[in-house]
Every structure is written in structure tokens, then in C-alpha cells.
Amino acid sequence: MGASAVYPGSFDPPTLGHVSLVERGLAIFDKLIVAVATNPEKGCLFTADERVELLSESLLDRFPRSRIEIDRFEGLTIDYARRKGAAAVLRGLRATSDFEFEFRLAMMNRHLDKGIHSVFLMADSQWFFISSSTVKEAASLGADISDLVPGPVAARLKAKYPAIGRGAPGPR
Numbered sequence: 001m002g003a004s005a006v007y008p009g010s011f012d013p014p015t016l017g018h019v020s021l022v023e024r025g026l027a028i029f030d031k032l033i034v035a036v037a038t039n040p041e042k043g044c045l046f047t048a049d050e051r052v053e054l055l056s057e058s059l060l061d062r063f064p065r066s067r068i069e070i071d072r073f074e075g076l077t078i079d080y081a082r083r084k085g086a087a088a089v090l091r092g093l094r095a096t097s098d099f100e101f102e103f104r105l106a107m108m109n110r111h112l113d114k115g116i117h118s119v120f121l122m123a124d125s126q127w128f129f130i131s132s133s134t135v136k137e138a139a140s141l142g143a144d145i146s147d148l149v150p151g152p153v154a155a156r157l158k159a160k161y162p163a164i165g166r167g168a169p170g171p172r
Contacts, residue, residue, distance in 0.1 A: 139158075
């Protein structure tokens with residue numbers, strides 16, 4: 001097998017922007033390990049197990065199973081990438097603010113392990129404006145987000161926020 005990369009993130013929830021990055025990452029790497037970062041201090045809507053399940057439901061039917069792995073990890077991404085034998089850490093960029101944050105992480109990772117490279121891909125223009133946070137916020141206020149997330153994610157968000165698709169809730 002050739003070069004592999006770790007694509008880490010919270011994926012709370014996975015969006016079509018994430019799916020797009022996986023597709024583009026597979027055009028570069030032979031294998032992509034989509035790794036759910038678990039941080040108990042970060043308040044997530046979905047548990048780590050739910051996020052792994054959502055990613056599996058959203059990705060494993062779209063891409064060859066021999067080229068994609070869904071996993072979870074705790075601790076430093078660079079340590080996880082080293083354990084997995086990855087050549088690179090794949091990250092997506094949407095805006096200048098993403099770059100500044102990601103650049104600092106990449107430099108720290110480079111300091112910790114010069115053999116694992118950081119690879120950045122710009123978000124496709126159609127997904128440039130979305131993030132997991134904005135999807136959750138819109139869903140919580142009743143917006144239909146089904147065109148922003150994979151089908152299994154839309155169904156789970158609808159279960160968490162039954163008002164989806166009915167517009168913002170009115171005053172109580």
C-alpha cells in the first residue's frame with residue numbers, strides 16, 4: 001500500500017464539505033484515515049461513537065472500503081498519525097482565520113515529527129461557507145440543512161432538532 005494520510009476532526013456533525021475533502025484526499029493518497037478526535041472538555045452534540053457511526057454511514061458506501069478507515073483517537077494528532085504509519089495529516093481550509101490556526105498546528109506537528117507532512121486543501125467553493133457549528137446552529141433554529149450534510153446526518157439532526165424544516169421557532 002502507498003502513502004496514507006490522517007484526516008482528523010471533531011466531525012460534529014459531518015458535513016458535505018467533509019465528504020468533499022475525503023473525495024479530494026483520496027485523489028492524492030492511497031488511503032485516508034478519517035479520525036474523530038475525542039476531547040471530553042469540548043461540548044459535542046454527538047458522542048464520539050455517534051460521530052464514527054455517522055461518518056461510516058456517510059462515507060463507506062461512497063468510497064472503496066480498502067481506501068478509507070473511520071477511527072477515533074485521543075491525544076495529539078501527530079502521535080496518532082505516527083501510530084497509524086501515516087505520511088501526512090490532511091486538513092481543509094475555508095478562510096484566512098483557518099489558515100492562521102492550521103499553520104500554527106502544522107508547525108508544531110512538524111516540530112514534533114519532521115517525517116509526517118501537513119497537507120492543506122481549500123474547501124470547494126460550494127462548501128466554503130459551512131462548518132459543523134453553523135450547521136448545528138441552523139438546525140437548532142429549525143432550518144432545513146439537508147442539502148449541507150449527508151442523508152444519515154440530516155436524519156440524526158432532525159431527531160435532535162424536530163423543528164428542522166419548519167423555520168425558526170416562534171416566541172413561546
